[in-house]
Amino acid sequence: MTLPKAATTLAPIALVGPGTHTTTAPSSSSEHLTPEQIEQIGKELDALRTEVMNSLGEKDAKYIRRVIATQRALEFGGRAVLLFARFPPAWLLGTAALSVAKILDNMEIGHNVLHGQWDWMRDPKIHSTTWEWDHATPAAAWKRTHNYEHHTFTNIRGKDRDLGYTVLRVTPEQEWKPIALIQPLTNLGLSLIFEWGIALYDLEFDRRAAGEMPEEEAKAQMAAFRRKALRQIAKDFVLYPALSGPRGFLATAAANLVANLVRNVWSHAVIFCGHFPEPTETFEESRLEGETRGEWYVRQMLGSANLSGGPIFHIMTGNLSHQIEHHCFPDMPSNRYRQIAPKVREICARYGLRYNTGPLPKQYFKVLKKIARLALPGGK
Amino acid sequence: MGALAAISRRVRDVAGLLTQPILPDDVLGTINPLWSRSEPHARIVELRRETPDTTTLVLRPGRRRPRHVPGQFVGIGLQIDGVWHWRTYSITSRPDDPHLAVTVTAVPGGLVSGRLAHATPVGTLVRIGPPSGEFVLPDPPPEQLLMVGAGSGITPIMGIVQDLAARRPELLDGAVLVHADRTERDLIFGAELRRISAATGMRLVPWLSARAGRLSAEALTDAVPDWAARLTYACGPAGLLDTLTELWERSGDPESLRIERFVPPPVSAEGVPGGRVRFTVSGITAEAAPGQGLMAAGEAAGALLPSGCRMGICHTCVGVLRSGAVRDLRTGDLHDTPDQYVRTCVNGAVGDVEIEL
Numbered sequence: 001m002t003l004p005k006a007a008t009t010l011a012p013i014a015l016v017g018p019g020t021h022t023t024t025a026p027s028s029s030s031e032h033l034t035p036e037q038i039e040q041i042g043k044e045l046d047a048l049r050t051e052v053m054n055s056l057g058e059k060d061a062k063y064i065r066r067v068i069a070t071q072r073a074l075e076f077g078g079r080a081v082l083l084f085a086r087f088p089p090a091w092l093l094g095t096a097a098l099s100v101a102k103i104l105d106n107m108e109i110g111h112n113v114l115h116g117q118w119d120w121m122r123d124p125k126i127h128s129t130t131w132e133w134d135h136a137t138p139a140a141a142w143k144r145t146h147n148y149e150h151h152t153f154t155n156i157r158g159k160d161r162d163l164g165y166t167v168l169r170v171t172p173e174q175e176w177k178p179i180a181l182i183q184p185l186t187n188l189g190l191s192l193i194f195e196w197g198i199a200l201y202d203l204e205f206d207r208r209a210a211g212e213m214p215e216e217e218a219k220a221q222m223a224a225f226r227r228k229a230l231r232q233i234a235k236d237f238v239l240y241p242a243l244s245g246p247r248g249f250l251a252t253a254a255a256n257l258v259a260n261l262v263r264n265v266w267s268h269a270v271i272f273c274g275h276f277p278e279p280t281e282t283f284e285e286s287r288l289e290g291e292t293r294g295e296w297y298v299r300q301m302l303g304s305a306n307l308s309g310g311p312i313f314h315i316m317t318g319n320l321s322h323q324i325e326h327h328c329f330p331d332m333p334s335n336r337y338r339q340i341a342p343k344v345r346e347i348c349a350r351y352g353l354r355y356n357t358g359p360l361p362k363q364y365f366k367v368l369k370k371i372a373r374l375a376l377p378g379g380k
Numbered sequence: 381m382g383a384l385a386a387i388s389r390r391v392r393d394v395a396g397l398l399t400q401p402i403l404p405d406d407v408l409g410t411i412n413p414l415w416s417r418s419e420p421h422a423r424i425v426e427l428r429r430e431t432p433d434t435t436t437l438v439l440r441p442g443r444r445r446p447r448h449v450p451g452q453f454v455g456i457g458l459q460i461d462g463v464w465h466w467r468t469y470s471i472t473s474r475p476d477d478p479h480l481a482v483t484v485t486a487v488p489g490g491l492v493s494g495r496l497a498h499a500t501p502v503g504t505l506v507r508i509g510p511p512s513g514e515f516v517l518p519d520p521p522p523e524q525l526l527m528v529g530a531g532s533g534i535t536p537i538m539g540i541v542q543d544l545a546a547r548r549p550e551l552l553d554g555a556v557l558v559h560a561d562r563t564e565r566d567l568i569f570g571a572e573l574r575r576i577s578a579a580t581g582m583r584l585v586p587w588l589s590a591r592a593g594r595l596s597a598e599a600l601t602d603a604v605p606d607w608a609a610r611l612t613y614a615c616g617p618a619g620l621l622d623t624l625t626e627l628w629e630r631s632g633d634p635e636s637l638r639i640e641r642f643v644p645p646p647v648s649a650e651g652v653p654g655g656r657v658r659f660t661v662s663g664i665t666a667e668a669a670p671g672q673g674l675m676a677a678g679e680a681a682g683a684l685l686p687s688g689c690r691m692g693i694c695h696t697c698v699g700v701l702r703s704g705a706v707r708d709l710r711t712g713d714l715h716d717t718p719d720q721y722v723r724t725c726v727n728g729a730v731g732d733v734e735i736e737l
Contacts, residue, residue, distance in 0.1 A: 061462030072410045076399075119682040122464040125406065125419055127684050129662040132401035231400050239397055 029281060030298045032352055042294030044347055049329050052336050053120075061121050063335045067108055067315070068126070075101035075134075078259075083244050085251035095255040099262035100316075105134040106267055107318025112334045114143055119331075137199035138228045141221060145202050151330050155275060155282045155303030162275065163282060165190070165197065166206050168371060171282045172379035183375045184368070194264035194271075199225060236260065266316070269364050270307070274323040277305045277366040280356055300327035301348060306341070306357035313360075314338060324355065413505055414442035422480065424504045430568045434485040434532065435497045436472060441480055441508060448475055448511035450543040451536045451613070451640075455509030455688050455696070456482060458492055458500070464507065467492045468689045470535035471511060472569075474543050480508070483568065485532035512694045515613065515640040516540075521551050522611040526604055528624065530560035530587075530595065530616025531568075536640055537615060538569050545576045553581035556604050560587035560595045560616065595620055597627040608632040615640040641691070651714075652707045652728035659683050659737045660702055673709060674699075674724040674735060685724060685737055692726035699724055704733030 030038070078097030084090040110133030112118070118126045132139050145161065153159035157173055164170040168187060169180045179186075190197045203221060207213045236256040244252040281302045291299070307313075307321035314321045314337075322337035325344055332340075348355040373379050395404040409416030414423060426438035448454065453468045473481035486497035500506075515536050517525075521544065529537040537557065544552050557577075561567045567586065577584040585603050587595050601607055614624050614637065621639050628637040649671025657666045657677055666681035668674060675697055678685050688696030692710060698721040705716035706727040714730065715722050724735065 057461040058459075059462075061459070069410050072402075072407060076407065116682060119684070121459075121462050122679065122684065124684055125409070128682075129664075129684055134401060228401075231397065235397060235400060243398075 030302060030353060033298070037351060038294035038298060039292065040294070041347060041351055041353075042292065042297050045297050045328055045344070046293070048340055048343055049332065052329075052332055052340060056120055056333060056336075060333050060335060061123075064109075064113075064118050064121075064126060064333070067104065071101050071104040071109055074098070074104070079240055082240065082252050082255050083248065085244055085255050086248045091251055091255055095258050095262075098255065098259035102134055102259055102263040103266055103316055106263060107270070107320065108315050108334060109133070109318075110135060110139075111318050111320070114139055115147060116331045117333045134232070135198070136195045136225075136229050136232055137202045138224045141202040141224065142198070145204065147330070151327070153288070154300055154327060155280070156285055156288060157282050158285050159288070161201070161204075161206070165201050167197075169374045170276050170370065172374065173282065174374075176374075176377040180375050184372050187368075187371050191265050191268040192261060194268040195260065199229065269360065270317045270320050272367045273305060273307055273360060273363040274320055275304060276370060277356065277358070277363040278370060279354065280305050297328055298353065300324070301344075301353060301355070303327070304356070305363060306355070307360050307363055308357055309359065311338070324357075417443055420444065420446065420508050421505050422508050424500060424502050424506065425479065427500075427502055430483060431485075431566050433497060434483060434568050436481050436483045437496060437500070437506075438473070439480045439482070439506065439508065440478075445478060445480065446508060446511050448480075449516045450475065450539040451516040452511045452513035452539070453536065453689065453694075454480070454482060454511045455507075456496070457507030457509070458496060458504075460491065460495060465492045466507075466509070466687050466690075467496075468509075468694065469496075470539060472535050472538045472542070474539075474546055483532070483535045483538070485568070509688060509696070512688065512696070513640070515615065515638060517544075517613075518611075521548060523551065523554075524606075524610040525551065525555040526607055526610035526612040527555070527557045528560070528595075528600070528612065528614035528616065528620075529557065530620050531566075532642065533614075533616030533620075533640070534559060534561075534568050535615075537613060538573075540613065541573070541576060541582070545580055545582075549580045552576070554583075556583045556585060556610070558585045558587055558595070558600065558603065560589060560620070562590045563588055595623075597623055600624070600627070608636075610636070612637045613640075614638070615642070641693070649709075649728070651712060652709060652730060655704070655729040655731040655733060657729050657732075658734045659685070659699075660734055661737055668729040668733075670728075671709065672728055674706065674722075674727055674729060674733070676725075677729070678724065678735075678737075683737070687725065690725045692723055695723060697724045698722065699735040699737035702734035702736050705730040706733055 074097045078094045078101055081090050081097065082094035085094060110131065113126060113131045114128050114133070116128040119128055124130055128143070135142070150160055150162040155163060157163060157171060164174065167190065168183050169176060203225060204213060208218055237253050240256060241249040241253040283299055283303070287295075287299065301324050304323040304327045306324050307317060309321060319334035319337045320326060322341055325337040325341055326334070328344065345355045392404055399407055403418065405416055405418045409419060413419070413421040420442055422439035422441040424437050425440045428436040428438070430436055446454065448471050453470045455466050455468050457464050457466045469482035469484055471480060472483045473479060484493055484496040486494045513536070517540060527537045527541070541552070541557065557573065559567060559570075559573060564570070564586075573584055576582060587599070589595065592599070604610075608631065612628075614621060618641065621641060624637060625634070625639065628634050652671050654668040654670045654672060657668050657674055659666070659678055662683050664678065664681055664683040666677040666683065668677035675685055675687060675690070686697050688694035701715060701718060701720050701722045703718060705714060706722050707714050707730050709726050709728050715727065722735070724737065
C-alpha cells in the first residue's frame with residue numbers, strides 16, 4: 001500500500017477562523033495521525049457499518065413506511081384543505097401541511113431512498129431505481145450528480161461541484177471573480193429557488209460548455225428535465241388552483257408557491273450547513289491519488305458538519321443533521337444515524353479529529369459570514 | 381366494456397397529473413395495500429392445516445382476483461424482517477372461487493416455506509404475482525387421464541382434480557390418481573381426494589413409501605397396466621420424475637408425459653467462474669461468485685430484479701444478455717449470443733456480463 005505518505009504530506013488547508021467554538025477536538029486537520037491510525041479509523045467505521053447493516057429489520061421497514069404514509073397524508077390532506085384556500089384559516093393550515101409534506105418528500109424520503117438506503121427491503125415501491133420525488137430535477141439526474149460526483153469527491157476542489165454549486169465562492173482557494181461581489185445576493189436568490197437551482201445544476205451546463213457531455217446525453221437529460229418540470233409546474237400552479245374554482249385559484253396558487261418557497265429555503269439552509277460552516281475542510285485533487293478507505297472516511301468527516309436538535313428536527317432535515325454520519329455511510333438507512341452518531345463522535349474524539357456540530361442558526365450564520373467574506377478577494 | 385376501460389384509463393391519467401410524481405395507484409396502496417393494482421396484495425383469511433408440515437393458506441386478493449388455470453402456480457411475496465421474499469406455490473383453489481388458496485409444505489431449512497406453513501397468522505398481508513405455469517390440461521381435456529402426485533407434488537394435481545370434479549366430473553370417471561407419500565398421515569388432501577374418488581369414480585391409488593418403498597417404474601406399471609395409453613401428469617421429487625421420464629422414454633410416448641418440477645435439478649459450478657455482472661437499466665453492478673446465479677448475485681448487491689419460480693421454469697426473470705457469456709447452472713449450456721434472453725435465476729456468469737434489467 002502506498003497511502004501512508006499522502007496522509008502526512010498532503011496536509012489539508014486549515015480553515016479555522018477566529019471565534020469558532022464548535023470543535024470537539026483541538027486539531028484542525030488530520031496531520032497528527034499516523035497511517036496506521038488512519039487505517040484503524042477505517043476499520044472501526046467499517047465495523048460500525050457492518051453492525052448496523054446486519055441489524056436492519058422490521059422496525060426499520062415500519063419506520064420508512066410510516067414516514068411515507070405521513071408525508072402522503074399531509075400532502076393530499078393539505079391539498080384538499082387548500083381547495084378552500086380563499087378562507088384564511090384553510091390557507092394557513094393547508095400551506096403548513098403542504099410545506100411539511102414537501103420537506104419530508106425531499107429530505108427524509110426522496111434524498112435517502114434515492115441513495116439506496118432502503119433498497120435492502122427489496123420493495124419495488126420504495127427503491128432507488130423506481131423512486132421519483134416532488135422536486136424539479138428528475139430522480140435520475142440527481143442520482144448522477146449527487147450520489148456519485150458529490151459523495152465520491154466530497155470537498156475536493158475542482159471535482160466536487162457541490163462546493164459552491166458552480167455559482168458561489170465558498171473556499172478561499174476558488175479563484176475570485178467580480179461576480180463574487182454580489183454573492184450574498186446570489187445566495188439569497190438561490191435559497192428562494194433552490195429546487196430550480198438544483199435542477200439547472202444537474203443539467204451540468206458547465207460540462208456542456210466545456211464539451212464534456214455527448215450531445216445525445218445532453219438532449220436526453222434536457223428532455224427529461226422539461227417533462228418533469230412541466231408536470232411539476234402544472235400541478236402546483238394550474239391544476240390544483242383550477243380545482244379550487246375561479247375564486248380560489250389565486251389563493252391556492254399562492255399557497256403552493258409559499259409551500260415551495262418554504263421547502264426551498266429550508267432545504268437550502270440544511271444543505272449549506274452540511275459542508276460550508278467553518279471549520280469544515282476542503283481538499284486538493286491530488287489527495288485522491290491512492291486514497292485509502294481510512295483516508296476517505298477522514299476526508300468525509302472533516303469535510304462535513306452536523307446540526308444539533310431534537311428527533312423531529314432530525315427528521316425534517318432528512319437526517320442531514322447527521323451529515324458526518326451520512327457521508328461516512330451514504331446508503332445506511334437515515335433513521336440509524338442518530339443511533340451511531342455518539343460512536344462516530346467518540347471515534348473522532350479518540351483520534352483527535354474535529355466533529356463539527358452546532359444548532360442550525362449558529363451554523364447557518366457561519367455559512368452566511370463565509371459567503372460574505374469570500375465575496376471579496378482573498379480570505380482564509 | 382371497452383368504453384368503460386377507456387374512461388377509467390382517462391380518469392387515471394388525469395388523476396396522475398394531480399398525484400405526480402407518484403401514481404394514483406400509489407396513493408391508494410398507501411391507504412390500503414389491497415387497493416394497489418401495480419403491487420397486488422392479498423390477505424390471509426383462513427389457514428387449513430393439511431398435515432403436520434403442510435398448510436393451505438386461503439387468500440382474499442385485493443382489487444383484482446388473478447385469473448389462473450388449474451395446475452398453475454403463483455408467486456407469493458412475504459415480508460420477513462423487513463425484506464420481501466418471493467416464492468412460488470401451486471394454486472389449490474378453483475378459478476371460480478373468489479378466494480385463492482395455495483398449499484405450502486415446510487421445506488427443512490426453508491426460510492419462507494417454514495414461515496408460511498407454521499408462523500404466518502390469519503390477517504397477514506402478502507403480495508401476489510401473476511399465475512403462470514404450463515402444467516395444465518389441454519382443451520378439450522383428455523378422456524384417459526393418469527396423475528402421479530408425490531409429497532407436495534400433489535398440490536398442482538389437486539388444483540386440476542378439484543376443478544374437474546366441479547365442472548367435468550365425468551372425465552374423472554376412469555381417471556387414475558397415484559398419490560404417494562411416506563405415511564397415511566403425510567398424504568396431503570387424503571380425505572378430500574377420497575371423497576372426490578367416491579363421488580366421481582376416479583381410481584385413487586395411495587402409495588405409502590414407508591411401507592412399500594419408493595414408487596418404482598415396475599410398481600407403477602403394475603398398478604396402472606394401461607399407463608402408456610393415458611395422458612399423464614406427474615409432480616413430485618426429482619428422483620421419481622427422473623424414473624418416470626426414463627420409463628416413458630423407454631416404453632411409452634414421451635409426449636404424453638407432463639411433469640412439473642418443484643426443485644431444480646442439481647446445479648453445477650463447473651465452468652461458471654463468476655464475474656462482474658452489470659445490470660444496465662438499474663446501473664447496479666454485482667460480483668457473482670462461482671456457481672452463483674445472476675439473480676442471487678444481483679439481489680445481494682441491492683438490485684431489484686423480476687423473479688418468479690427461481691428454478692428456471694416460469695421465465696418471469698428473463699433479461700437481455702448485452703455482453704459476455706452465461707452458463708445454465710442445471711444443464712451446463714453456454715449462452716453467449718448478444719441480445720438473447722436469459723433467465724437470471726438459473727444462469728451464472730462466465731466472466732464479466734451485462735444484463736439489460
